[in-house]
Amino acid sequence: MYKRKKRKLKAAVCLGSLLAMGALGGVCGAEGNASTVVTMPKVMENGKTIDVYYRKGLSPEAARARGSVFKTESMILKAGTVRMPGAKPLSCDILFEKDVPVTLRDGTVIYTDIFRPVDEAKHPAIMAWSPYGKEIGGQWLDDVPGRSGVPVDAVSGLQKFEGPDPAYWVAHGYVIINPDSRGAYESGGNLNYWGAENANDGKDTIEWAAKQPWSNGKIGMSGNSWLTVSQWFIAGEQPEHLAAIAPWEGFVDHFRETANRGGIANPVFPELIFGTFASRNLIEDQPRMVVTHTLMDDYWQDKIAKLQNIHIPAYVVASYTNPVHTHGTFAGFRQIPSKDKWLRVHNTNEWMDYYQPEPVEELRKFFDHYLGGVDNDWEKTPRVRISVLDPGHEDVVDRVEKDFPLPQTRYEKLYLQADNSLSAKPAAKAASVAYPVSQPFGTSFTMTFDKDTELTGYTKLHAYVEADGSDDMELVVLTEKLDKDGKQIPDKMTGQPIQSMGFLRVSQRALDKKLSTDYDPVLASTKEELLQPGQVVPVDIAIWPMGMKYHKGEKLRLTIAPYQAPDRNTVPPFGKAKVTVPADGYTYDPAKPVAMKTLGGNETEVGAPQDVVAVPPSRNKGKHILHVGGKYASYLQVPVIREK
Incomplete structure (x- = not known):
């Protein structure tokens, strides 16, 4: 077993780290080019x-x-x-x-x-x-x-x-x-x-x-x-x-x-x-x-x-x-x-x-x-060792546990409120929070911790939603840690905030009952159920596992927003790097220079550019309405870890 106390990398890009929020734009069957499909x-x-x-x-x-x-x-x-x-x-x-x-x-x-x-x-x-x-x-x-x-x-x-x-x-x-x-x-x-x-x-x-x-x-x-x-x-x-x-x-x-x-x-x-x-x-x-x-x-x-x-x-x-x-x-x-x-x-x-x-x-x-x-x-x-991330402080590394999810997990509900807060108790009166789909950051709900708290494991959002102006909704939800002043905390490695995400096309909201658990809902995705005007439906959105420490006074923010495609420039430029290797043979004595050749240097080269798959049209139109309180007790379920 080994221990590493700090994450020292200041800038790192993980393959796919910026891909999960959308689809790549492109062309298909461009004029003058025969399709290879x-x-x-x-x-x-x-x-x-x-x-x-x-x-x-x-x-x-x-x-x-x-x-x-x-x-x-x-x-x-x-x-x-x-x-x-x-x-x-x-x-x-x-x-x-x-x-x-x-x-x-x-x-x-x-x-x-x-x-x-x-x-x-x-x-x-x-x-x-x-x-x-x-x-x-x-x-x-x-x-x-x-x-x-x-x-x-x-x-x-x-x-x-x-x-x-x-x-x-x-x-x-x-x-x-x-x-x-x-x-x-x-x-x-x-x-x-x-x-x-x-x-x-x-x-x-x-x-x-x-x-x-x-x-x-x-x-x-x-x-x-x-x-x-x-x-x-x-x-x-x-x-x-x-x-x-x-x-x-x-x-x-x-x-x-x-x-x-x-x-x-x-x-x-x-x-x-x-x-x-x-x-x-x-x-x-x-x-x-x-x-x-x-x-x-x-x-x-x-x-x-x-x-x-x-x-x-x-x-x-x-x-x-x-x-x-x-x-x-x-x-x-x-x-x-x-x-x-x-x-x-x-x-x-x-x-x-x-x-x-x-x-x-x-x-x-x-x-x-x-x-x-x-x-x-x-x-x-040890059969299970975990890390717990703590932006702004020191991460926990290699903590020994018995299993994952952690057996001592206590799942608690944080209810969405009409004033954009999260509370341990649901509001008695039904209300709604809405945003136009043209508003890319949607809406957020925040709570402040009154004591040090660890959230490690699976999170889910159970929410009541309605589409105004469309028969479907495409949602992205994310949770993140904020400092005591409500500001995002940059990660030591990437300089970006650490966020855990979930996604849902509401017409595919039906769950696979055999695969789903209370903490990790799994979509069946075997049919589409489009929305009717004025229809309010419950949805469960899985938010992928996270291990995060919150200190007293720090905040948890839940954001619910319309899904949108990212700029393709956010992906790593694979093929761009020029890699130098021997022109003959395979390795060489560094003390004895040999003829070299360079590989790579073209990240835009594509086999059949006319056949690149385009972004499907968004199903987001008009306005998204989130119903909270009363009979619409929308909540964020979080995995609270008891102190040993």
Whole structure:
């Protein structure tokens, strides 16, 4: 176990941190450009057929793709050499096998890079599964302001984006497997997004790896974001030789947690990701599926991980501040039936935490135990450790708990009042608060704490709403901490206030009764119920988990506002960074200059710009009315943590 007292990064951008509030603008079928969009029938696991959109993306030669020369070969990367200027030198010799072919169950051939010790021994292996490119690729930390807190010399540059650093792991006796999944770069087939086909491709690759002469038969998986989502899905297919996973922030339900969160079709995140993919073939046009399949159907059911099948050991790492991954990471931990599972909630960001020395060492202890058979007392590691954020003060880090949600949670209701306050008691008389949808900040409700209070866990808004001038409403709700003067408190890392959000398209307000809990309502999204003039309806809006400390005199503010699309310039400029690597070979002696080449430098390059998916029209018109008090006792339910 390790402790970090402070979050030191002054500027960090987490992938998706500004995406959750809207959809990416664009054009579709621009004049003079032929569309590349096609549909293909896809048979789902239940036997039903869905027509799925596909389109062209970047070519592997595109500058933004930052691809490598395709060549199946082996070489020794010598200790002391570096991959790129400023990167960490290798501490040992590494046998690098490049573009190794792997044949999948249907005959499709994909290609993987393998980094392993230079010996004849059998080793445990860790696979990092994604389509981003096994060598640099369309996304790279240098594209992100401040490299998200990861110094250049913290890693060797051998790692694929969001994956484990081969230089570290090979030095400790591991093999790192970095595949380009189906359709990515030179891998055969069409590039797809998660689901059963993608998961079984990962399963095939794990079983292939376990049969290699260098394998001890135990394969693990690791990585952030897409690489975490892949772990949930691949582990759900139960590969025989997958021995342990380490999901480090990633969603489990693509429809509810990113694409159509709250029932609002949001192509921004998949469109952003799509723009970084490179393929010789077609790419699943998930942005178009987002705006054309706006209810939970067989297509989206296939994009839900089979958590119920995961019984292997899992070391799960979460945070409260990732609007793409927070909910799914906690849901994954809660729902997998594995008896050997651990949760750690950090207080920085997914990339910074993943590459810091202490978490890396702890992850190795986990894998040493379950992949290497080392008796190292890993199982004595506390099963749940959390952080509690405290902007303006010092965060709590690595506090040991029994479970999540915390067993000592007491859910309390704060009732919305007509004077825009929150109170422990509902108002006796019914009233309303309204705002025009042209007012982007909507309306807010505030309360002041009369004693130090911790709110850690799931929050929800139960409200009575009415649309004046429309038959639907699209809402965003958020909670945040204010100082004693009612001012926002900037986060130490980003300089922005920490907010926890929820979303709802009111016509999709019906809940899934099997999946919902009192503290975490889950939408069914199987039908639309449009509003009638003057109709007041109750809604439950899930606000993703947060751990926050409020001191006496500080304030909690709830904001309810009309959902609106953000400016696309708020997303990281993936592909912009110019990455310099050797023109020949793979690593070089920094004391002996060699010819170099530059990759990247074009964040606007898109495979088929005429086919970028546009923002769906807003359903917000006229005025939103919130009913409070009397028979309309709208409230914010918060998770109050009793002092031990």
